[in-house]
Amino acid sequence: MFLINCPYCGERDQQEFKAGGEAHIERPKQPTELSDDEWAEYLFMRKNIKGVQFERWNHAHGCRKWFNMIRDTSNDEIKAIYKMGEKPPSQ
Amino acid sequence: MRNKYSVFSLIKNALSYHENWHRAWKDPAPKKEYDAVIVGGGGHGLATAYYLAKKHNMNNIAIVEKGWIGGGNTGRNTTIIRSNYLWDASAGLYDHALKIWEGLSQELNYNVMFSQRGVMNLAHNLQDVRDLKRRTHANRLNGIDAVYLSTEEVKKFCPIINTSPDIRYPVLGGTLQRRAGTARHDAVAWGYARGADAMGVDIIQNCEVKGIKRNGDSVEGIETTKGFIKTKKVGVVAAGHSSVIANMAGLRLPLESKPLQALVSEPVKPIIDTVVMSNAVHAYVSQSDKGELVIGAGTDDYVSYTQKGSHQIVEGTLNAILELYPIFSRMRMLRQWGGIVDICPDASPILSKTSIKGLYFNCGWGTGGFKATPGSGDLFAHTIANDEPHKLNAAFNLNRFVSGDLVDEHGAAAVAH
Numbered sequence: 001m002f003l004i005n006c007p008y009c010g011e012r013d014q015q016e017f018k019a020g021g022e023a024h025i026e027r028p029k030q031p032t033e034l035s036d037d038e039w040a041e042y043l044f045m046r047k048n049i050k051g052v053q054f055e056r057w058n059h060a061h062g063c064r065k066w067f068n069m070i071r072d073t074s075n076d077e078i079k080a081i082y083k084m085g086e087k088p089p090s091q
Numbered sequence: 092m093r094n095k096y097s098v099f100s101l102i103k104n105a106l107s108y109h110e111n112w113h114r115a116w117k118d119p120a121p122k123k124e125y126d127a128v129i130v131g132g133g134g135h136g137l138a139t140a141y142y143l144a145k146k147h148n149m150n151n152i153a154i155v156e157k158g159w160i161g162g163g164n165t166g167r168n169t170t171i172i173r174s175n176y177l178w179d180a181s182a183g184l185y186d187h188a189l190k191i192w193e194g195l196s197q198e199l200n201y202n203v204m205f206s207q208r209g210v211m212n213l214a215h216n217l218q219d220v221r222d223l224k225r226r227t228h229a230n231r232l233n234g235i236d237a238v239y240l241s242t243e244e245v246k247k248f249c250p251i252i253n254t255s256p257d258i259r260y261p262v263l264g265g266t267l268q269r270r271a272g273t274a275r276h277d278a279v280a281w282g283y284a285r286g287a288d289a290m291g292v293d294i295i296q297n298c299e300v301k302g303i304k305r306n307g308d309s310v311e312g313i314e315t316t317k318g319f320i321k322t323k324k325v326g327v328v329a330a331g332h333s334s335v336i337a338n339m340a341g342l343r344l345p346l347e348s349k350p351l352q353a354l355v356s357e358p359v360k361p362i363i364d365t366v367v368m369s370n371a372v373h374a375y376v377s378q379s380d381k382g383e384l385v386i387g388a389g390t391d392d393y394v395s396y397t398q399k400g401s402h403q404i405v406e407g408t409l410n411a412i413l414e415l416y417p418i419f420s421r422m423r424m425l426r427q428w429g430g431i432v433d434i435c436p437d438a439s440p441i442l443s444k445t446s447i448k449g450l451y452f453n454c455g456w457g458t459g460g461f462k463a464t465p466g467s468g469d470l471f472a473h474t475i476a477n478d479e480p481h482k483l484n485a486a487f488n489l490n491r492f493v494s495g496d497l498v499d500e501h502g503a504a505a506v507a508h
Contacts, residue, residue, distance in 0.1 A: 001401040015403045019393035021347070040493040044345035044436050048334035050396045072347075073394050 002076050007083050008063045020056035022046050023068050024088075050074050054088060096200050115281060121295050121317050125153045127324035127475055128313060130257065130300050130321075130336060132156025132222035133165040134276070135453055135460065136328035137466020139475070144290035146469070148477035152292055155315055157299035161280030164330050167398075167430035169353050169375065169387040171212040171366050172462040173271035174305075175230050175237050180486035181439060182233035187483050188466025189270060194369040195465055197275075201282030203274045204380065208365045210271035211240070211249060213415075215260040215371040222502055223266045230268070240265045242304050251418050259415050260372050273366060273377055279464055303340040303450070310449035323404035326451045331396065331431025333454035342445055342456065345436055345492050350400035350429040352408075356422045358382030363416075373412035384422060386412060390458060391434060400429040411413040414454065432458050437491075439498040442471050442484040445461045451475050454469055 005011045024080045028042055029036050047053065070079040070088060082091045094100065094113045104112055127143060129136045132154045143149040154160075165446045172192055174185035196203050214220045223239065230237035245265045246254045254262045284294055297319065302314035303325065312321040327336045330347040358381050368375035375387045391401050405427060413420055435441060435455035440463070442453050456463065470484040480488065491497055495504035 001399075001404070014401065019391075021394075036493045036495075040345075041343070044492040045343040046334075046345065046347055047338075048344070048346050048348055048394060048433075049338075050332065050335050050348075053394060055393070071393075074396050074397055076397050076399075 002078065004057065004069070004078065005081055006062060006065075007081055008065050008068050009050070009059060016059060016061040018057050018058045018060040019068065023054040024057045024060060052079060068079045103248045105477050108265070114162045115325055116294050119293045119295065121293065121298065121315070121320050122157070122425060123152060124312075124321040125151055125293075126322065127152045127326060128320055128322045129154045129326045130286075130313070131163075131328040131330065132160035132280075132294060132296065133163050133328065133330060134161065134279050134283065134464040135330075135456075135467045135471070136200040136326075137161075137280055137287060138408060138452065138464055139328060139467075139471045140292045140492055141290075144292050144471045145285055147472060149476060151292040153320070154287070154292065154294050155298040155313070155320070156294070156296045157316075159296050160294060162215035164430040165276055165280045166459055166465075167353065167428055168276060168461040169377065169385050170273045170276045170461060171210060171368070171375065171377065171387075171459075172205070172274055173268050173269075174235055174248040174462070175210070175212070175226060175266065175271070176230050176267045176500055177226050178498055178500065179233060180498050181500050181503065182204035182235055183231065183468060183483045184440075184470070184487065185463055186233070186235050187470070188463045191465035191469065192274065193270075195279075195282070199286050200283060201278060203278045203282055205272065205274040206322040207270055207272040208377075209248075209269045210368060211245065211265050211267050211365065212435050213245065213252075213265040213371075214263045215369065216263065219371055220263050223264065226503060227266050236268055236270050236450050238267050238269075240267055241288060249363065249367055251363060251416055252367065253301055253415055260411075260414070262415075271366070275380075276287040276461060283468070296403065300336060300339070303336070305340065305447060308446070308448055310447060324449045324451070324475055326453065328453045328471070330454065330456065330460070332494050333433050333452060337452070340445075340447055340450055342447065344441070344451070344452070344489075345372050346433045346455055347394050348396060348433050349393065350397060351390045351432045352388040352400040352427060352429045354386050354388070354403055354427040356384040356386070356404060356424050359384070359422070362418070369411065369415065369416075372415065373409045373506075374415065376410035376412060376416070383425065384419065390434070396431050398429045398431060399508070415483060430462075434458070437497040438465070439489055440481065441489055442474060442487045443489040444465065444474065444478065444480070445489060
């Protein structure tokens with residue numbers, strides 16, 4: 001349990017948010033040309049890092065906007081938060 | 092076995108004030124080379140080593156464990172054992188385990204306190220009723236004992252459940268698997284460790300894997316905090332940390348690691364003599380032999396390796412427990428903890444070879460791996476020894492995420508992921 005600084009609403013309790021998994025997984029530009037291996041990679045394979053990980057979060061019980069977060073999964077410490085479409089800040 | 096436990100050994104050792112019991116397993120330094128190394132000294136890893144030695148005559152093997160054996164999820168789960176899964180592949184896998192559980196204490200000469208007290212799964216809405224009836228039929232077609240109970244029968248089997256139609260999620264019925272139950276989780280780890288050790292397996296604790304050495308597409312050995320160990324076969328049974336090990340080998344897995352919480356109450360006199368699970372309101376409860384209520388909560392939705400979890404998850408579970416069991420309203424909770432569970436997209440495990448020769452993964456058990464411990468070890472040992480899966484774990488290969496042949500057990504996982 002931790003606090004999350006929503007880029008639109010400010011600091012709120014984590015239970016207002018929904019985790020959306022690993023960030024920056026790009027939807028295939030030409031899905032019809034993808035092999036089964038590439039589909040598996042896109043749909044299922046995850047980095048699942050112990051340490052600093054890039055994630056998407058949604059302020060589900062607030063403004064309902066999506067944003068990105070850099071978080072250390074070994075201690076739940078949030079390193080940075082940035083809006084969708086923005087480049088990740090250098091740490 | 093060197094020191095068989097029996098009533099006579101108990102009497103003999105009582106005469107010497109229990110000061111002369113032999114160590115249940117040794118504490119060896121790692122050798123330079125093994126025929127196979129198991130990474131992870133939890134129940135599944137210890138069972139794998141045990142069956143490798145027992146059924147496949149591989150005695151020159153080791154288990155490396157970064158902490159102490161049984162100190163991870165083996166010591167953190169709610170000890171529920173059942174096999175009432177929906178699909179044929181899962182039914183085969185989990186009932187194989189349940190059959191081994193039924194003779195495990197005798198086989199290991201170690202009391203794992205396996206108690207077939209039954210597991211009841213409750214239905215709280217019409218879809219639950221349809222799903223659970225379907226699952227009951229599927230189970231019976233697979234030779235797994237299952238009965239569907241009406242609300243009155245649920246009440247009769249476990250009288251403390253509140254079956255009033257006026258509660259928020261009324262009990263509309265449930266399923267019962269009588270062969271299901273619980274076991275003592277530490278004893279399972281210790282029993283397998285003792286059995287494996289007696290057959291020459293080296294159990295190396297406080298030994299963390301730091302890297303996997305490859306020669307092209309084959310495994311050559313592992314780097315550990317106790318030095319390099321040469322081996323051609325590595326079986327990874329690292330639960331929540333499977334992805335960490337996979338990353339060392341340059342392998343990608345379809346896993347996400349999340350905290351799953353459980354808690355126990357103060358000990359009280361016997362009040363609930365079965366296991367009751369409810370997927371819809373997300374609560375399950377049983378009573379340990381010490382008298383504590385053992386309560387399981389859900390997973391958090393974010394990746395974390397912290398073994399903590401969020402407070403609101405526990406609060407939600409206790410709300411559900413109180414509505415279903417008003418009698419527990421004044422119980423005090425003693426301890427709460429989290430374990431890191433590795434969850435697959437289809438809520439089924441992976442027991443599989445990989446694209447790297449000699450590297451095998453047993454992971455993805457998610458929130459329900461304890462029940463499968465003996466079967467998982469047996470089948471994974473078969474996979475490692477023969478470099479081919481057993482027919483019971485063939486469906487649980489890593490390639491199913493490419494072929495699309497998933498084993499979707501979200502419904503029967505009993506805890507919504």
